[in-house]
């Protein structure tokens with residue numbers, strides 16, 4: 254099954270191809286598993302840092318953590334790096350930006366100071382480039398966080414022992430959306446004031462606590478003198494600090510729980526062992542390459558495709574421009590449009606109106622359902638084993654169908670943002686928003702039943718608790 | 729609860745160690761004192777958290793004083809693209825049949841919630857055939873379009889709420905839940921449009 258080529262090992266992956274395990278490796282002939290000798294940590298003379306901090310202990314504890322190599326495993330890293338790029342470019346913007354809505358005279362025009370300062374940013378080529386990178390990176394962060402969570406969902410990796418990290422992930426997705434919403438207010442153009450004004454009204458529609466919450470969050474009745482300093486502090490400090498903390502916890506839990514692995518790892522290493530490249534140096538190299546690639550891509554994109562230039566909407570005026578939110582909030586907008594005007598509920602603690610239902614309650618329900626996934630999934634009962642491998646989606650038809658339903662439903666909400674423009678009535682829209690996701694989910698269910706493996710060849714995604722020593726190997 | 733005659737090894741809870749000699753040590757009193765101290769610590773944490781939360785409440789609003797519409801305010805063009813310059817007084821003749829126009833009270837144009845939509849409906853109704861409503865949508869607070877839509881209704885660019893100007897701005901479509909509150913109109917000595925009172929009802933979303 255395997256040949257030994259000098260120090261390297263070629264291992265049959267079972268699918269006709271071979272994988273190459275690059276570290277000096279020996280294969281145990283009976284179990285056919287690669288055995289990796291401990292790296293000798295006997296430097297001739299201890300280094301300067303080694304003498305003072307004992308870094309080799311740190312290295313052998315964390316540096317040898319094995320990272321499975323798989324394209325979708327880079328989505329989470331992309332989200333982290335997007336955040337890093339946002340912080341770096343955001344600091345540059347913060348050096349020039351002024352969070353004030355006071356109107357000043359600029360060459361004969363009355364402009365809010367924030368707007369004027371962003372116009373100044375636009376007039377400095379390098380600052381303008383950073384502004385564009387900041388905005389594009391925000392899109393990239395939302396997109397990669399979302400795709401990352403979909404990968405976890407469809408392969409069933411939110412189950413034991415990773416329920417907590419799933420919750421932190423849902424928190425990170427929410428914080429990312431929140432940061433983007435807050436960022437939108439800052440340029441203070443007509444678009445910003447409209448979008449933020451709607452956010453303010455939605456916050457006010459919270460029963461009982463609405464006014465206090467809205468005023469705390471928006472620094473008074475938006476738009477007012479207190480609004481921009483408040484939103485700015487939340488945007489550049491509070492939310493990023495919370496995001497950084499959550500990312501830290503998220504990564505620590507990955508070290509603790511270890512990665513789930515692609516199915517082929519089960520054939521290459523004994524069940525429960527993580528097969529992948531060690532954190533240092535291989536994974537670090539890959540990660541730095543990814544970061545460089547993202548930096549490069551974002552700069553090229555920003556140079557070629559300017560995003561949200563100020564002149565597009567101009568300074569805020571008495572008229573409301575014809576705007577829809579960006580794609581990642583468009584589904585909330587769809588909800589707002591789909592709730593009919595009569596949907597009002599009087600409760601002892603206040604009125605629940607269509608704004609609250611569409612703007613907060615229903616979006617909140619979707620996030621709530623997502624957060625509860627590990628507890629709604631009947632395969633994840635406390636007594637079961639640990640899920641350590643990606644489970645092929647067609648092996649879990651119900652999860653696949655539910656996931657497809659939710660995705661299609663959110664897709665229909667995007668469509669709902671335009672329903673009246675394509676000539677549909679509200680009733681038709683409601684009907685379609687249930688029927689189309691239902692049909693797609695049924696199709697997914699049937700496909701999985703048809704294409705799914707029969708009982709003997711079901712892939713077992715579980716394993717005993719992983720031992721602490723892992724099997725790092727270049728792959 | 730504390731057991732009087734055995735003690736558990738904290739490192740290995742399955743092993744019961746022999747009870748220590750308690751002498752005249754009063755277990756009952758010891759545990760209430762411990763409970764009391766635990767509560768004091770918890771209350772201390774709570775007070776600490778409150779000490780940070782309460783000032784935030786005090787920082788709720790940094791409000792600039794803004795004036796609403798009052799009786800006698802002269803109504804002026806809100807923007808320049810309606811045939812006249814923004815800020816000049818509006819005469820009833822500026823508004824043809826079946827159209828709308830947005831105005832501000834003179835001198836109070838920095839308060840967006842003073843924006844008013846004036847519409848010409850059937851002659852003989854309103855003041856000289858004109859009616860006026862707050863232009864702030866009661867759904868989520870966008871400014872409605874100045875121009876009426878094809879059905880002659882006031883429409884909102886944000887989520888397409890529609891209001892019927894000939895019918896007390898009743899909601900005739902979209903998610904808004906309340907009619908736009910009306911502004912009573914009057915005519916000034918020079919024949920220009922004035923407000924004959926404040927806007928009658930809460931402006932924008934409730």
Ligand code: HEM
Nearest residue numbers: 339340343344346347350388391432433436439440489493
């Ligand atoms: C947590 C991740 C973050 C996201 C998702 C995000 C997103 C955004 C968005 C969408 C905008 C509007 C951009 C535009 O209109 O061009 C914005 C503006 C801004 N952001 Fe961020 N941001 C993040 C973190 C940061 C950080 C950490 C800082 C500073 C340390 C920062 C500083 C700024 C500044 C100063 C502006 C206003 C300038 C402008 O609009 O051009 N941001 N942000």
Ligand code: FES
Nearest residue numbers: 865867868884887
């Ligand atoms: S704000 Fe006018 S319809 Fe939503």
